[in-house]
Amino acid sequence: GPFPTRDLKAADPEIAQVRMIHNLLDKVLGMEYQTEAIDYDRPNFIHADIDWTQYRDLMDTRGQSLATLFERAMKAVESGEGPAILTDEAAANDMLQTLMSGLTSGNPAQLKRAMAPFLGESESLIAHVEGDDGTVLVTERNKVVMTILDRELARGRKNLGIFYGAGHLPDLEKRLVELGYRRGD
Numbered sequence: 001g002p003f004p005t006r007d008l009k010a011a012d013p014e015i016a017q018v019r020m021i022h023n024l025l026d027k028v029l030g031m032e033y034q035t036e037a038i039d040y041d042r043p044n045f046i047h048a049d050i051d052w053t054q055y056r057d058l059m060d061t062r063g064q065s066l067a068t069l070f071e072r073a074m075k076a077v078e079s080g081e082g083p084a085i086l087t088d089e090a091a092a093n094d095m096l097q098t099l100m101s102g103l104t105s106g107n108p109a110q111l112k113r114a115m116a117p118f119l120g121e122s123e124s125l126i127a128h129v130e131g132d133d134g135t136v137l138v139t140e141r142n143k144v145v146m147t148i149l150d151r152e153l154a155r156g157r158k159n160l161g162i163f164y165g166a167g168h169l170p171d172l173e174k175r176l177v178e179l180g181y182r183r184g185d
Contacts, residue, residue, distance in 0.1 A: 083118060145172065
């Protein structure tokens with residue numbers, strides 16, 4: 001949803017916490033937070049997401065929280081079904097050592113290289129966190145995307161792109177295939 005303020009002191013405390021984590025990651029990784037780098041006010045951008053209040057309400061309704069999602073992730077790792085980088089002790093130790101080295105040296109490139117193996121396998125972890133009932137973080141938000149996509153297609157728009165995080169893609173692809181779409185070039 002729209003950001004009522006970019007001033008963390010005046011923002012909703014939960015939003016402020018999320019933004020502080022993003023700001024820290026931005027600085028450590030030498031990256032830029034997407035809401036600072038992308039002009040979402042451009043006329044060709046269509047908002048296709050829930051707002052923070054809807055997110056909290058859906059999380060409460062589903063009995064989900066960041067803690068319950070983390071718990072699902074840890075169960076996947078403990079069962080050996082999570083990403084190999086987390087279930088292979090030697091690989092996990094290598095990743096942690098590289099992360100610590102990158103943090104202490106202030107080398108964002110080293111940090112990104114350390115995270116690459118984990119991110120490359122994150123789809124399997126997301127699938128476990130989603131489980132059979134899905135999550136607000138992915139499933140419920142993807143339902144909104146599909147509703148907006150249907151609306152825009154009904155309006156005759158043909159040249160559309162969905163600008164969303166990679167974690168959403170397996171579920172979005174499944175939904176698109178169910179509607180008769182197929183993967184192209």
